Amino acid sequence: MTQIAITRDRIQVRLSRIERLAAATRGIDLPLASITDVQVEEQPRRALHGIRVGTSIPGSTKLGRWYRRGEKDFVAFGRGERALVITFTGERWSRLILGCEDAVAVAARLRRSRLS
Numbered sequence: 001m002t003q004i005a006i007t008r009d010r011i012q013v014r015l016s017r018i019e020r021l022a023a024a025t026r027g028i029d030l031p032l033a034s035i036t037d038v039q040v041e042e043q044p045r046r047a048l049h050g051i052r053v054g055t056s057i058p059g060s061t062k063l064g065r066w067y068r069r070g071e072k073d074f075v076a077f078g079r080g081e082r083a084l085v086i087t088f089t090g091e092r093w094s095r096l097i098l099g100c101e102d103a104v105a106v107a108a109r110l111r112r113s114r115l116s
Helices: 017-023 103-115
Strands: 003-006 010-014 027-031 035-041 051-056 062-068 071-077 083-088 095-099
Touching: 003 103, 010 095, 017 051, 017 062, 017 071, 035 103, 083 103
Parallel strands: 071 095
Antiparallel strands: 003 010, 010 027, 035 083, 051 062, 062 071, 083 095
16 A cells, blocks of 8 residues: 655655556655646546556556646546645656545645745
8 A cells, every 4th residue: 555654854655566666667756846736536547647557447446647637647646536636846757546444634745844
C-alpha cells in the first residue's frame, strides 16, 4: 500500500516492492514549497487524462505514470478510494493522484504545511 509521509519541508510517497515494479519508480520525494494546489477527489478516475505507462486493472487499481500535453502525473489508487490530487510547479511530476484512507485530513495537513 502506498504511504504518504509529510516532513517539515517535503512530501514523500513510499511504495511497496510490488508497487515499485508495477509503477516503474522507486518512490517520490518533492518539496512542499512547489505545491500549488491540493484537492480531494471522490472519484479519482475522473482526474486521469492522457497516455498511461504502468498498471491499470479495469475497475480496480491504477498505478504508474500518465502523460498529457507535456505534463506527467504519478497515479496510485485502488477501487473505491478517495484520492489526493496534489499539483506541483517546476517539478518532475505535474500532479500526484494518490489513494488515501483519510484524504481530507491529509489534504488539510498539506495545506497547513505549505503555509508554514
